Every structure is written in C-alpha cells, then in structure tokens.
Amino acid sequence: MSSVPRFKEPEAPKPLEVQDPQVAAQEAPRVVLTKVIPQPSNWKDEEHSKWAQLCCQGEGVELFRNGPVSNGWISNRGRLAERLRIVALKLRSNVYPTRKFLGRGQAGTNIGCWHCTHPRETLGHILGICPAVQEARILRHNKLCKILAAEGKKCEWTVFYEPHLRNAAGELHKPDLVFVRDGTALVVDVTVRYEGGAASLLTAAAEKAAKYLDLNAQIQELTGAKQVTYFGFLLGARGKWHADNWQVLSKLGLSNSRKEQVARLLSWRALLGSVDMVNIFASRHRQESLSDEALPPD
Template identity: 50%
Template sequence: MREFLSRGRKDKYTKTCRHCQADSETCPHIIGNCPRMQDARIKRHNHIGKVPTEEGKKKGWVVLQEPRTRDTNEELPKPDLVFVKDDPAFVVDVTVRYETTKTAGGAAAEKVNKYSRLRKEIQHLTNAKEVVFMGFPTGSGGKWHQGNFGLLGALGLSKPTQEKSARSLSSIALVSSVDIVHVFASKSRDCTVL
C-alpha cells in the first residue's frame, strides 16, 4: 500500500490512491471506499446477504430483497432484506466494515437508525404489526458480531446451524476482502472479484 511505503519518505513517494487519487491508499480505503472496487464490494455484500436469505427461506420465511420504500421525506432508502413470516417482521441491512474504523455494535446501531423511520411503510408492505430493525455487520477481516446471532436465532436456526453460518459468513468476508486487495494491487484493469 502506498500509505505504508511513503512513511518517512513523503518527498519520494506519493500516498494517494493509484486508482482514484482521492485518499491515502490504505487497506480501509481499498476495502471500503475506493470507487474502483465498488463492484467487488457489492458482490461481497450480496454474497454475505445470501446466507441469511437462504437459511430464512428454509425455515419458511418470505424474504423481500431491497424493497422500494418511501419515507416521510420522500426519500427512497432500500433496506437489504425484509423477513416476513409472523410478527415481527425483520428489516435487516448487511454491512462489511474494516475492523478498526467502527465497532460492530456501532455499525449495527447506525443501520437501525438509518431504517427505523420506515416502520409504517414496512408495516404496510408486510402486514406485520411489529417490525424489528437490525444491522448485520461483519468485519472485513472475518470478525463476527455476536449481535448477528439474534437474527439467526429469530429465523429459527438451531445453535449448530447458527455457528456454521457464522463461520461461513466470517470466511466469506475475509476471503473476499483479501481478493479485493489483490485485484486492486494487480495490474489488471478488470477489478472484479472471482
């Protein structure tokens, strides 16, 4: 990373991102912010969201993916997943964060705050009387947020299945983040993660 290489040698090396020139070229920038890696981050995000979606469907949940909702300000926020079966309905937003930038609990709370204004719209969409909003953070280095077990348990997954899902999701986050860094640093113009 250029930021690391330029330490103590600022006059000889640049630390700006080789693709976007906007920030220092650091792991948090590459994994979480560089516009050049946006498609790879979306693929990682969707791959992580696929695990609770598939497990929920096995337990009889209807899963709405990125439903179009309109809040009271006429904005169009799209939560990632809405699980509907009985009351309550669960609104879940997946996020992958570089571990040192924010705590997982803070990331989860951020997602709850972002989407909780959609309560009435989600009630109307799902016919649920109660709606629970949840952030579903995973660390880019594979760190698992213990609060994520709350969703997996609410979906009806057994303890062994919850543990298996947690290991799988942590592995997906770690491997895909390493792939993002590898693709970023390669000379290839194609910045997709395999």
C-alpha cells in the same frame, strides 16, 4: 598419705517453670513457609499484546483475540489455495503492501491511492470506499445477503430483497432483507466495515439498525406484519464476526449448531470477498503500469 576425695552432695533440682502457651506463641518467632511455583509464560498473549500496540500493524488486532468464529479459517489449511491464504493473512496482520504502508518513514513518498484521488492508499480505503473495486464490493455484499436469506427461507420465512420504500419525506430507501413470518417482520441491513476499532464497529451497527425506523408504517403495509424489528448485521472486512449478529440468527430460528456454521461461513465469505478486492486492485495497478510503459515517448 593420699588424700581422700571429699564427697559433694548433688544440688537440688530447680523447679520446672511452666510457661503460658499463649505467651510462648507470641514470643516465638513466626516462620512462614511459602512454596514458590514457577508460572509458565503465556507467550501467545504476550506476543498478541505487543502486536496490538503497534501503531500500524496493530490496528484492530485486539478485536480478533479469542474469536473462534473469526479465526477458524486460520487452522483450516485445506479450505483455501495457498496464494489466497497468504493474501488473507496479510490482510489480517495489516501488512498488505499499500502505498501508505510502503511509504512509512519515507518523507516525500507518494502515498495517495493509485486509482483515485484519495490522499492515502490504506487497506481501509481499498476495502471500504475506493471506486476502483466498487463492483467487487457490491458482489461481496450481495453474496452475504444471499447466504442470510437462504437460511431464513429454510426456516420458513418469506424474504423481501431490497424493497423500494419511501418515507414520509419522499426519500427512497432499500433495506437489504425483510423477513416475514407469523405477523412478525425482521428488517436486516447487512454491512461490511473495516475493523479499525471496536467503537467504529458498534457505531456502524447502531446506525444500520436505526436507519429504517421511519419506514415502520410502510413495512407494515408491505408485509402485513404487526411487529417490526430492525437489525444492523455487521461483518468485518477482515473476517470479524460481530457478537450482536447472534441475535438475528436466533430470531430466524436456527439451531445452535447451525448458527455456528452460518456464522463461520459469513465471516469466511466476508474475508474471501476482501481478498478478491485487493487482488483486483493490484491487478488493475499492474495493468495500468504496463500500459504506461507501452506508451511511445513524447
């Protein structure tokens, strides 16, 4: 006889437990989803930083970072003959073959200047103080002064070139340019310095601005001006444009577009003058070498 399955009554459903939402949020594990976006490498800044850290080639390089006025000539390839452009790039990158540069790591090598008694023939020495290129250095300075004076005349300033003035102690001084208009005189002393570092450039500009402060009475007598302001107008030997120079161009009354043009021109002319100087220096070196070879033996 087959057994009849016994009917099992279903169990009563358990009451649904309702959990506090705040408690549930605290107990539940937090999952934070972050989207990682790969950042492209800024290789230009990385390479520039490596360059600036070099003990020799990196000297003053940081001054030219993000300088459209100082660096504008690099992208304008048609403005300069290629042979001169190569020299300009060597100056900017600190790889011009001076004796100091060529003698690195070679003990006993003569690194003194070829033309004078200076113990180290460096780029700063050639462009700054070497007497062998003194005439070219003066010519570079005078060209820059003429450009600045011409802009002042266009803005109806009367310009005095290197007036001979004596201070109370009887010392003779010759400021480069004195601009006069409407009872105001601007004394501007132009200087070109090698870009060894930011501190040296700032010091040079401050020295130039303070150099003629003791001539205030003499300048007022010369110009009839009631207000006299003094400026040091600093340009780098490798084309660095000093930011404080904008103030002089603004005082002269140049428009914004013209200030940009003049700044690029002055920066360019300073660099071009330095290119001429190192070419003259090297040319005299070659001439002296040929003369030595032509001498008869003892």
